[in-house]
Amino acid sequence: MSGPGWHVQGAASAADEKGRRVLADRPFAAGAVVLSDDPYACAVVSEQLGSVCSCGCAQPLEQPLRCSACKLVCFASRDHQRYGWNAGHREECAALRAAAPRVPPTAVRLALRCVLRHWAAQQGAAGGAAAAAAPDRFGEVLSLQHHWERLQDGAKLLYAQMGALAHSLLGAASPGAAEKFTPRDMAQLIARYGANSHTVSDAELQPLAVGTFPLGAMVNHDCRPNTVHTFSGTRMVFRAIRDIQPGEEVATSYTELGATRWERRAALLQHHAFDIDTPPAAAGVAAGQQAEATEGGAAAGPAAVAAAGAVGGSLQAAQQAAQQAALQRLPAQPAAAVLSLPQAGAEPAGELHLCDSLLPPWPHDERDVELTAVLAPAGSGGGGSSSGSSGSNTRWSGMWGCLPAARGAASASAASESFGIDDELLETAAEHAALAAGGTGSRAGLAGGWQQGPAQAASSEGQRQAPIVHCWRAGGIQQAAAALDLAARYAAALRLAQLVDGLLSAGSAGTAVHQLRGALAALDGGSRVASSRGAAAASAATALVLGPRHILRLRLLAELHRAAIAAGQWEVALRAGQQLLPLYEFVYPAVWPQLGLLHASVAKLAHLLERPAEALAAAKAAARILSVTHGGGSAAEEARRVAAEAEAELAHGAALQRRALEDVADVDD
Numbered sequence: 001m002s003g004p005g006w007h008v009q010g011a012a013s014a015a016d017e018k019g020r021r022v023l024a025d026r027p028f029a030a031g032a033v034v035l036s037d038d039p040y041a042c043a044v045v046s047e048q049l050g051s052v053c054s055c056g057c058a059q060p061l062e063q064p065l066r067c068s069a070c071k072l073v074c075f076a077s078r079d080h081q082r083y084g085w086n087a088g089h090r091e092e093c094a095a096l097r098a099a100a101p102r103v104p105p106t107a108v109r110l111a112l113r114c115v116l117r118h119w120a121a122q123q124g125a126a127g128g129a130a131a132a133a134a135p136d137r138f139g140e141v142l143s144l145q146h147h148w149e150r151l152q153d154g155a156k157l158l159y160a161q162m163g164a165l166a167h168s169l170l171g172a173a174s175p176g177a178a179e180k181f182t183p184r185d186m187a188q189l190i191a192r193y194g195a196n197s198h199t200v201s202d203a204e205l206q207p208l209a210v211g212t213f214p215l216g217a218m219v220n221h222d223c224r225p226n227t228v229h230t231f232s233g234t235r236m237v238f239r240a241i242r243d244i245q246p247g248e249e250v251a252t253s254y255t256e257l258g259a260t261r262w263e264r265r266a267a268l269l270q271h272h273a274f275d276i277d278t279p280p281a282a283a284g285v286a287a288g289q290q291a292e293a294t295e296g297g298a299a300a301g302p303a304a305v306a307a308a309g310a311v312g313g314s315l316q317a318a319q320q321a322a323q324q325a326a327l328q329r330l331p332a333q334p335a336a337a338v339l340s341l342p343q344a345g346a347e348p349a350g351e352l353h354l355c356d357s358l359l360p361p362w363p364h365d366e367r368d369v370e371l372t373a374v375l376a377p378a379g380s381g382g383g384g385s386s387s388g389s390s391g392s393n394t395r396w397s398g399m400w401g402c403l404p405a406a407r408g409a410a411s412a413s414a415a416s417e418s419f420g421i422d423d424e425l426l427e428t429a430a431e432h433a434a435l436a437a438g439g440t441g442s443r444a445g446l447a448g449g450w451q452q453g454p455a456q457a458a459s460s461e462g463q464r465q466a467p468i469v470h471c472w473r474a475g476g477i478q479q480a481a482a483a484l485d486l487a488a489r490y491a492a493a494l495r496l497a498q499l500v501d502g503l504l505s506a507g508s509a510g511t512a513v514h515q516l517r518g519a520l521a522a523l524d525g526g527s528r529v530a531s532s533r534g535a536a537a538a539s540a541a542t543a544l545v546l547g548p549r550h551i552l553r554l555r556l557l558a559e560l561h562r563a564a565i566a567a568g569q570w571e572v573a574l575r576a577g578q579q580l581l582p583l584y585e586f587v588y589p590a591v592w593p594q595l596g597l598l599h600a601s602v603a604k605l606a607h608l609l610e611r612p613a614e615a616l617a618a619a620k621a622a623a624r625i626l627s628v629t630h631g632g633g634s635a636a637e638e639a640r641r642v643a644a645e646a647e648a649e650l651a652h653g654a655a656l657q658r659r660a661l662e663d664v665a666d667v668d669d
């Protein structure tokens with residue numbers, strides 16, 4: 001496969017896990033379109049079915065025209081409806097009616113559209129109509145990797161259940177197609193989407209649809225990508241975010257870059273079945289060598305444990321164990337001590353895991369030290385374990401916590417092997433898939449792959465999970481009470497972050513703003529969560545605070561910015577946005593959609609609040625970034641409009657000031 005300025009190269013060998021890749025054949029300057037692709041099939045995400053056209057254009061609707069038969073999907077106009085009907089909705093409509101009143105998950109609807117398109121192409125070919133149609137790319141879709149053999153049991157079960165559902169609906173849509181495709185075929189097609197489909201989003205990164213892009217899916221992942229993809233309608237466009245040289249691999253990011261390395265690793269393992277920290281595949285590699293080989297070179301993580309285990313046993317088993325640990329965000333070293341966090345109402349209490357380590361106890365990169373830094377006030381006696389300071393605070397060490405994903409599907413492997421799915425499981429799978437298809441994070445960047453499946457199902461259960469907060473400090477934990485106090489504030493903030501979506505959709509944005517501000521103040525050493533065991537000691541000991549670039553601070557500020565806009569609290573939103581900008585500059589490439597959109601949001605807020613100098617600076621930055629990431633388009637135009645208006649306001653203000661000065665001079669004369 002090749003195109004103007006690029007070609008797809010096959011895997012170097014059978015052992016080359018990266019598989020096919022896109023290579024540049026000529027230089028591409030920053031901002032240039034490298035390649036683009038139309039979807040073979042796409043399906044509007046469940047929560048947008050009433051507000052986005054389902055003819056295949058994914059256009060937002062002002063006056064939705066609902067299909068009178070299935071009463072589910074909508075179209076932009078009669079023309080779009082006619083086109084959509086002939087392009088596959090006729091058959092899809094029968095399937096949707098068969099499923100009513102339930103709405104099949106997005107992945108199931110996408111699988112139906114894909115198979116129905118291929119079936120129609122085959123029927124057309126059989127009827128001699130092939131010449132009129134574009135070449136059928138279904139073979140390219142089938143060439144995408146489903147990684148079935150590497151999937152976790154829970155993922156296999158979910159895909160098997162969705163496959164069974166898709167097959168039963170295919171029977172209603174097209175009995176002929178249902179004879180050709182088995183439930184297993186449908187399950188493996190859906191598993192392919194797990195690693196290869198993309199969320200079609202609008203300029204603001206709001207999800208509209210999910211599509212399968214056979215060429216777009218050839219672009220591999222890199223945590224330091226040289227392209228970014230955005231959408232023009234449903235067309236997926238990859239643009240260079242820096243100059244690309246001939247021979248260089250074209251890469252994008254599949255995962256949110258505003259994250260620690262171990263979070264990115266877990267997300268890529270979960271959704272794309274590859275490991276960015278795979279130990280060299282040679283048995284007998286010493287754990288120490290492994291630690292040196294990790295990016296950042298400082299921490300022995302699960303990869304090192306895997307290699308150590310491999311010395312005496314199976315390398316593959318050790319790697320799998322390491323990957324399981326990575327998926328659960330478990331550090332390699334056992335904790336030196338585990339303490340219970342104070343109970344928060346009816347919620348499970350949570351734990352603090354204390355670790356004797358200077359650096360994060362996972363394979364990490366140099367940014368992660370900043371993203372997890374904990375500071376102690378200078379002179380408190382708590383600092384000095386490492387270099388670095390912020391204001392009067394000095395580096396104490398690090399803290400990172402999460403609400404662990406719920407587990408429990410492990411016993412399901414037998415069912416998934418046999419596809420003997422009972423109705424109750426099918427129902428659960430559909431619900432999980434609906435959860436997965438809805439509300440996923442284009443807000444969080446969704447740098448690519450459709451974040452779907454078990455992770456979302458698990459993270460929704462994660463709300464009821466007890467937080468685990470890891471804290472590390474070299475030379476043993478001398479100040480457990482202070483660590484416990486900060487960890488309690490950390491855990492409370494994690495729980496709150498899980499509730500923000502619910503508060504916003506319940507119309508309680510003001511409450512979300514209030515609580516988020518309280519959480520940020522608490523993490524900066526303001527009022528603290530009382531710990532029965534640690535409060536007294538902590539107040540006497542060092543009051544630890546989060547570092548200025550801590551990942552939790554970034555996430556809370558992003559939520560505060562969003563909630564304050566929803567609440568119409570412009571001052572709070574502007575301030576949160578301005579505090580967030582340097583953090584985004586730290587985690588994202590210099591040219592990246594989230595960064596451009598945040599500058600644009602800050603520009604609009606400053607403009608609204610009549611602060612033209614701030615508006616102008618932010619609008620110029622937004623226009624510069626968005627004209628690369630979005631290739632101009634409405635988002636960059638809007639930023640340019642704000643810049644022009646702010647400039648005019650500044651000029652007007654300067655003219656008024658000049659005139660006032662002249663008037664004063666006249667009076668003096």
Ligand SMILES: C[S@@+](CC[C@H](N)C(=O)[O-])C[C@H]1O[C@@H](n2cnc3c(N)ncnc32)[C@H](O)[C@@H]1O
Pocket residue numbers: 017018019020021143144145147195196216217218219220221222272273274275
């Ligand atoms: C969207 S496909 C990319 C095309 C793929 N290489 C192929 O041959 O079909 C995603 C899959 O490519 C592989 N992949 C992508 N980026 C990778 C990376 N940086 N390291 C290892 N494997 C990668 C993984 O198997 C992943 O599930």
